Amino acid sequence: MSAELDSILSKAGNCGRVTAEEALVLAASTSVDHVHCLCLEALRNRVARFGRTATYVLNLAVNPSNICDSKCRFCHYHVEEGAAGAYVLSEGDIIGRIGEARPSEVHITGGLNRFWPFQKARQLIGLIRERYPAVYIKAYTAVEIARFAADERSSPRDI
DSSP states (O other): OOHHHHHHHHHHHTTOOOOHHHHHHHHHOOSHHHHHHHHHHHHHHHHHHHTTOOOOOOEEEEOSBOBOSSOOSSOSSOBOTTSTTOOBOOHHHHHHHHHHHOOSEEEEOOOSOSSSOHHHHHHHHHHHHHHOTTSEEEEOOHHHHHHHHHHHTSOTTTO
């Protein structure tokens, strides 16, 4: 291993900030040994900063519908309206799933469709917040926000 790479790895392992140039050096070092060393230094950094305790997030992915008008290849689950397996969940279904799973975080994405327009999607977030105030909510992709904005004749910033 080069002295430059050794120096960067040591810096990272000792909680030092890696520069953009140093990050490029690390990215160019793709041998199995170099990647292993990088992982060991990342672990050393994490233990130095946070100790040996690991935490996790219990995430519940909620897709209010798998029907999507976009026909893009972004998600793996979309179907066209009327297709076998197509579904639209109700607010009650979603609240029930959250109650059963008791997650610390809910991630909502639901495709581009007429079944979950902006006002309904917004009300869902309010309902989740009301029923489960401690749950962290991550909701809707940039594409969904843009669709809401177009449907509402508004800007994404206003959504």
